[in-house]
Amino acid sequence: MGKNLSFGNLVTRPQKLAFWRLPNGTYQRMEGFTDLTYSQNPKEYSRQYVDEDFERTDIVGYAPSISYAFDKYTGNAVLADIVKITENEYIGDMMKRQIVTVDLSATPMESANGNAQMRDYAVIPDTNGDTTDCLTYSGNFKAKGLRIPCIATSYDDWQTIQVTTNIEDSAKATVTITGDGVREPITDNGSTHLTGNVLHDTNVTITITADFAGAKITLFKEIGSTTTRIGTGTGTYINANNKIVNDTRFEVLVEAGDQSKTFVIVLTAVDSHTTAISDDLETM
Numbered sequence: 001m002g003k004n005l006s007f008g009n010l011v012t013r014p015q016k017l018a019f020w021r022l023p024n025g026t027y028q029r030m031e032g033f034t035d036l037t038y039s040q041n042p043k044e045y046s047r048q049y050v051d052e053d054f055e056r057t058d059i060v061g062y063a064p065s066i067s068y069a070f071d072k073y074t075g076n077a078v079l080a081d082i083v084k085i086t087e088n089e090y091i092g093d094m095m096k097r098q099i100v101t102v103d104l105s106a107t108p109m110e111s112a113n114g115n116a117q118m119r120d121y122a123v124i125p126d127t128n129g130d131t132t133d134c135l136t137y138s139g140n141f142k143a144k145g146l147r148i149p150c151i152a153t154s155y156d157d158w159q160t161i162q163v164t165t166n167i168e169d170s171a172k173a174t175v176t177i178t179g180d181g182v183r184e185p186i187t188d189n190g191s192t193h194l195t196g197n198v199l200h201d202t203n204v205t206i207t208i209t210a211d212f213a214g215a216k217i218t219l220f221k222e223i224g225s226t227t228t229r230i231g232t233g234t235g236t237y238i239n240a241n242n243k244i245v246n247d248t249r250f251e252v253l254v255e256a257g258d259q260s261k262t263f264v265i266v267l268t269a270v271d272s273h274t275t276a277i278s279d280d281l282e283t284m
Contacts, residue, residue, distance in 0.1 A: 015105040019161050020078040021098035027161045028078050035069035069138035086125040095123045096144055102152045116152040120145035146214040148257045171261040172211040173254045179204035194265045198244040205240040208252055215256040222249040244269050
């Protein structure tokens, strides 16, 4: 007969809380949910080798998801946000939201701090209005980013939280501009503002390397009066063959967890004659 359970306490479901990051950046407790089930969804690689009479299986990845269902309440910002995503049929990053889970079974309820996990999810709506009891919505939150350990702090009995990531300086990155028309490599040198001269009609390569391998990197280019996204990457991003015809401005956004940093790149297009004169003046 087992005896160890006599010295432990049963962990109840309400001790694992979830918090939703609203578009305004605040984290609010997810209430009114009748289903919030976490699935790891491991991806298996199974094979049998010709000299063995058994099959081997490895896990080569995960596709985490959370199935959800809730009763709609008025005056609840989290539910209103999910309904907005559903009713307006958002796509792309418009339906990306961040969820932080806190396991209070290892944290005294009177404590203001708890170990937590944060992750970006894609909101995948499924059904709504399938019961006459009340208005309900259901679907899945599917992983859209890395799981990041963090610390959740609450000052209002776990109704809202503040989040601190365990990854120090996670949004730091090194930005470098190289190319045939660049006399010397242009690098940030610890600054978030890069400037340099580039010969007309030559290509430059923009290389961004984040300190945190899971950081999201987005590169924007200013074209006329509009800023256009031209590429994204994770951890490291290299964008080549950017022809500099006129003075050009780029922006680099590095995001990791709740931290972000923006780098501004301003490249001035010069012709070889002007550059040659400048070199002559420097040697005088």
